[in-house]
Amino acid sequence: MSRFLDTFFNATVFERYLPAILRGMAVTVEVAVVVVITGILLGLALAIVRSFRVRIINGLIVVLVDMFRALPPMVLLLLVYFGLPNVGINVPSFAVLWLVLALVLAAFAEEIFWAGILSIPKGQWEAARSTGLSFLATLVHVVLPQAIRLTVPPLTNRTIAITKNTALGTVIGVGEILNQATAAQSFSGNATPLMMGAIAYLILFVPVVALGRFLETRFAWRRA
Amino acid sequence: MQALVDQFFNFAIMAQALPLILAGLRQTILICLIVVPLGLVGGLAVALLSLSPRRVVRWAAIAAIDFFRAIPPLVLLIFVYSGLPFAGIRTSPLTAVAIAFLLNTSSYYGEIYRAGIESVGAGQWDAARSTGLRAWQALLYVVLPQAVRNVLPDLVSNTVEVVKLTSIASVVALPELLYSADMARSVTFNSSPIVLAAAIYLAALWPIVRLISRLERRIAA
Numbered sequence: 001m002s003r004f005l006d007t008f009f010n011a012t013v014f015e016r017y018l019p020a021i022l023r024g025m026a027v028t029v030e031v032a033v034v035v036v037i038t039g040i041l042l043g044l045a046l047a048i049v050r051s052f053r054v055r056i057i058n059g060l061i062v063v064l065v066d067m068f069r070a071l072p073p074m075v076l077l078l079l080v081y082f083g084l085p086n087v088g089i090n091v092p093s094f095a096v097l098w099l100v101l102a103l104v105l106a107a108f109a110e111e112i113f114w115a116g117i118l119s120i121p122k123g124q125w126e127a128a129r130s131t132g133l134s135f136l137a138t139l140v141h142v143v144l145p146q147a148i149r150l151t152v153p154p155l156t157n158r159t160i161a162i163t164k165n166t167a168l169g170t171v172i173g174v175g176e177i178l179n180q181a182t183a184a185q186s187f188s189g190n191a192t193p194l195m196m197g198a199i200a201y202l203i204l205f206v207p208v209v210a211l212g213r214f215l216e217t218r219f220a221w222r223r224a
Numbered sequence: 225m226q227a228l229v230d231q232f233f234n235f236a237i238m239a240q241a242l243p244l245i246l247a248g249l250r251q252t253i254l255i256c257l258i259v260v261p262l263g264l265v266g267g268l269a270v271a272l273l274s275l276s277p278r279r280v281v282r283w284a285a286i287a288a289i290d291f292f293r294a295i296p297p298l299v300l301l302i303f304v305y306s307g308l309p310f311a312g313i314r315t316s317p318l319t320a321v322a323i324a325f326l327l328n329t330s331s332y333y334g335e336i337y338r339a340g341i342e343s344v345g346a347g348q349w350d351a352a353r354s355t356g357l358r359a360w361q362a363l364l365y366v367v368l369p370q371a372v373r374n375v376l377p378d379l380v381s382n383t384v385e386v387v388k389l390t391s392i393a394s395v396v397a398l399p400e401l402l403y404s405a406d407m408a409r410s411v412t413f414n415s416s417p418i419v420l421a422a423a424i425y426l427a428a429l430w431p432i433v434r435l436i437s438r439l440e441r442r443i444a445a
Contacts, residue, residue, distance in 0.1 A: 004311060007311065008307075070425065070426050070433045071425055075418065076422075079422065082409060083231060083415035115440060164297075171395060195307070198299055201299055202294055
């Protein structure tokens with residue numbers, strides 16, 4: 001038992017690597033925040049562009065969105081990280097992680113926002129247009145406020161799942177939690193840093209998962 | 225432009241890497257064949273526990289689901305693969321991948337089943353039981369078929385996520401599709417093998433992603 005504690009909950013190791021894990025937490029939060037903001041805004045922008053129903057543009061959006069939904073983020077990460085430098089474009093690993101995760105989130109967010117926009121009955125559009133509102137004004141003031149409400153639970157769950165992918169950054173050397181934890185584990189020859197890493201993720205994500213659960217009951221999505 | 229084509233769409237290198245990548249594809253399929261069926265069954269078990277009439281069981285199940293939904297699967301995988309040996313439990317990459325992915329994916333499938341079962345009215349249960357069906361019969365023949373139909377898009381979409389998830393097995397040196405492609409990349413200093421792997425993922429998953437969009441729209445309508 002004491003050997004177990006020594007290996008997984010070693011106080012000396014804990015103290016030595018706490019600063020590193022905390023730094024990792026800061027990096028994870030930084031990546032997560034920029035990914036969530038840029039990803040969701042880009043997804044919303046794409047959904048708005050799509051609602052103008054220009055055939056060629058919509059075809060392009062659907063193809064792009066489908067690709068980013070079908071490809072594993074890890075494949076995209078390796079492709080961008082190792083591929084671009086070879087054609088003379090150097091991007092820091094933090095930016096690669098941001099770019100890839102933001103595009104993946106944007107793709108899923110676009111689908112969710114679009115489904116939300118489609119679920120608003122035609123009568124809402126017609127009523128708004130007949131009062132003299134322009135297409136854009138109808139979209140912004142009438143359709144989107146109702147649509148976005150419907151998208152909250154699925155969007156929250158998807159956002160959480162993609163934000164957890166920040167851990168993939170460790171593969172390309174972004175100093176986030178997992179990266180710090182595995183480095184500390186190999187230096188110390190002790191599993192405590194891994195345990196600390198896991199706990200760090202729990203501290204960051206359990207509240208978010210609980211929030212997602214709350215939102216799901218609060219805004220019922222399909223069968224109201 | 226030529227440099228770009230050479231770096232990402234070099235067909236000579238793709239042809240060279242093809243046997244290695246196909247071997248990787250077989251491993252990817254093997255992982256999916258282990259994780260998806262077990263995950264579907266494990267998820268159902270988790271869902272039933274999370275709907276248990278006993279409060280302690282229900283809360284324990286929900287806590288476990290949230291725990292595994294909060295931990296990134298890669299963290300879980302590395303913990304199982306390189307943390308557990310410290311406790312004397314040594315696993316092969318495939319076993320580690322199977323354990324980590326099962327814990328992760330059973331929780332997701334569990335949440336989906338739970339939403340499905342909750343969407344079936346309580347009257348269905350009562351009616352089924354009153355005809356003399358046992359609880360498990362009512363579940364299997366009356367409630368589950370309706371529940372699964374209601375959450376089919378989510379079940380399919382989570383299965384796509386499982387297939388995409390297999391790519392992180394490359395981190396523990398399991399020679400699946402992405403690992404093989406990355407091996408070929410590091411030998412040739414050329415990204416074409418990864419583009420080939422991406423094309424294989426796309427060929428397998430794109431039709432399903434399209435299908436999900438259509439299923440979702442049909443239910444929303």
